[in-house]
Amino acid sequence: MSARTDTATKPESQTRKLYVKTYGCQMNVYDSERMAETLADQGYESVDSPDHADLVLLNTCHIREKAAEKVYSDLGRLRKLEKERGKSMQVGVAGCVAQAEGEEIVRRMPQVDLVVGPQAYHRLPDMLSALEDGKGTQVITDFPVEDKFSDLPATRKSSGPTAFLTVQEGCDKFCAFCVVPYTRGAEYSRPAKHILAEASRLVESGAREITLLGQNVNAYHGEGTGGDWTLARLVREMAEIDGLARIRYTTSHPNDMSDDLIAAHGEIDRLMPFLHLPVQSGSDRILKAMNRKHDADSYRRLIDRIREARPDIALSGDFIVGYPGETDEDYEDTLRLIKDIQYAQAFSFKYSPRPGTPATGAEQISEDIKAERLAGVQEALGKSQAAFQNACIGQTMPVLLDRHGKFAGQMMGRSPYLQNVHLPADTERRGEIVMVKITEAHKNSLGGECITAP
Numbered sequence: 001m002s003a004r005t006d007t008a009t010k011p012e013s014q015t016r017k018l019y020v021k022t023y024g025c026q027m028n029v030y031d032s033e034r035m036a037e038t039l040a041d042q043g044y045e046s047v048d049s050p051d052h053a054d055l056v057l058l059n060t061c062h063i064r065e066k067a068a069e070k071v072y073s074d075l076g077r078l079r080k081l082e083k084e085r086g087k088s089m090q091v092g093v094a095g096c097v098a099q100a101e102g103e104e105i106v107r108r109m110p111q112v113d114l115v116v117g118p119q120a121y122h123r124l125p126d127m128l129s130a131l132e133d134g135k136g137t138q139v140i141t142d143f144p145v146e147d148k149f150s151d152l153p154a155t156r157k158s159s160g161p162t163a164f165l166t167v168q169e170g171c172d173k174f175c176a177f178c179v180v181p182y183t184r185g186a187e188y189s190r191p192a193k194h195i196l197a198e199a200s201r202l203v204e205s206g207a208r209e210i211t212l213l214g215q216n217v218n219a220y221h222g223e224g225t226g227g228d229w230t231l232a233r234l235v236r237e238m239a240e241i242d243g244l245a246r247i248r249y250t251t252s253h254p255n256d257m258s259d260d261l262i263a264a265h266g267e268i269d270r271l272m273p274f275l276h277l278p279v280q281s282g283s284d285r286i287l288k289a290m291n292r293k294h295d296a297d298s299y300r301r302l303i304d305r306i307r308e309a310r311p312d313i314a315l316s317g318d319f320i321v322g323y324p325g326e327t328d329e330d331y332e333d334t335l336r337l338i339k340d341i342q343y344a345q346a347f348s349f350k351y352s353p354r355p356g357t358p359a360t361g362a363e364q365i366s367e368d369i370k371a372e373r374l375a376g377v378q379e380a381l382g383k384s385q386a387a388f389q390n391a392c393i394g395q396t397m398p399v400l401l402d403r404h405g406k407f408a409g410q411m412m413g414r415s416p417y418l419q420n421v422h423l424p425a426d427t428e429r430r431g432e433i434v435m436v437k438i439t440e441a442h443k444n445s446l447g448g449e450c451i452t453a454p
């Protein structure tokens with residue numbers, strides 16, 4: 001940390017050790033991989049602990065207060081680690097806290113060497129050289145005009161059978177509770193040909209399943225042949241890539257669920273029958289206050305249409321409880337919506353006021369009521385998830401074997417519905433898609449037996 005003007009701490013060998021810690025959403029997971037690739041070109045080798053690292057990057061999340069505060073406690077822990085090991089390290093803060101708090105991070109934690117917002121990762125090598133040259137703490141949180149993705153290196157390898165691929169960034173929706181439009185900026189879609197090229201490289205290096213990512217991935221409208229492409233068009237083209245067995249996308253907004261995307265779910269086998277479609281609340285009053293621009297019934301009708309196209313689709317969502325002004329009736333409306341939709345899984349959160357967002361100044365619901373409502377929503381979601389899990393018993397489904405299980409001779413895999421499935425299988429079979437008869441259902445996983453010949 002104190003190494004910013006201290007060239008004597010430069011390691012003798014050319015290889016330096018980089019530890020990246022990722023918080024928050026899948027887009028951060030993707031960005032962390034890309035940062036590690038960029039820095040690999042500069043001689044940094046990735047390690048999985050900060051203990052011997054020369055450079056630590058915290059790729060942070062600002063979505064709720066707790067997420068943002070974790071960064072400061074981790075920075076404190078790193079300072080302690082540095083003292084204990086008696087060797088300095090450089091520390092950088094990346095991601096959405098970096099974007100939202102910028103210089104404030106350095107004021108609060110002066111040992112931080114660099115702060116870099118999510119749109120500026122391609123500038124990391126320059127920032128590190130500036131540190132080497134003793135130029136002092138580096139902070140970049142502007143939204144540069146250039147595309148961060150095309151400047152990142154073309155070396156892109158999948159680390160396993162499943163991979164993430166960011167196709168869209170930013171958000172223009174401005175839900176009244178959310179920091180994303182401020183931390184990730186305006187919506188931007190990558191050109192289709194860059195995405196297809198990256199997808200092919202991922203498949204060549206072992207990916208069988210690719211999840212297309214975006215804060216509003218179904219608002220994708222990137223430049224393609226013959227004009228802008230929709231997400232549906234992109235998915236159709238990706239489905240032609242030899243060796244790519246499965247395609248997913250996340251996260252979607254209900255208002256961008258277009259007819260062609262719904263139709264794609266019925267027509268493209270490689271598009272997996274799973275959809276994360278956050279609704280946030282079942283109350284029209286609260287949805288309006290949240291600036292969601294849809295109501296509970298339009299969401300119900302949308303789900304009906306999606307199920308018509310793909311009857312077995314598994315649905316997931318996000319819910320916020322305790323939004324300012326939420327009454328018991330509003331909360332009951334949310335419980336009713338959960339019952340109506342029957343989610344296969346879903347996330348739920350207590351509303352957390354975020355600096356700079358419109359909802360933050362409003363009178364807050366008490367912590368006790370928030371906790372009570374969260375428990376109620378989680379119970380309702382738990383019931384519908386259990387029903388979905390139990391209905392899988394006796395079914396035979398294709399499972400992509402992607403990692404070792406807890407026990408010897410056991411593999412874990414993914415069902416089409418994004419469930420974890422454990423089964424007895426040789427670890428050599430990683431990357432294979434096998435047919436599995438489901439025999440057990442647990443809260444967050446299934447168990448089964450492989451019926452595909454070895």
Ligand code: SAH
Pocket residue numbers: 063064177178179180215216251252253278280318319320349350351352353354
């Ligand atoms: N772009 C996605 C998700 C963005 S953030 C979408 O439109 O749905 C992921 C989830 O975090 C949101 O869906 C929301 O449920 C939750 N979230 C966002 N801001 C929050 C806040 N201030 N307090 C609590 N939960 C929040």
Ligand code: SF4
Pocket residue numbers: 171172173174175178179180181215216253
């Ligand atoms: Fe946030 Fe709303 Fe944009 Fe989702 S759609 S990222 S919740 S502002």
Ligand code: F3S
Pocket residue numbers: 023024025026027028060061062063095096179180183184215
């Ligand atoms: Fe968090 Fe930023 Fe993702 S705030 S959820 S890391 S877009």
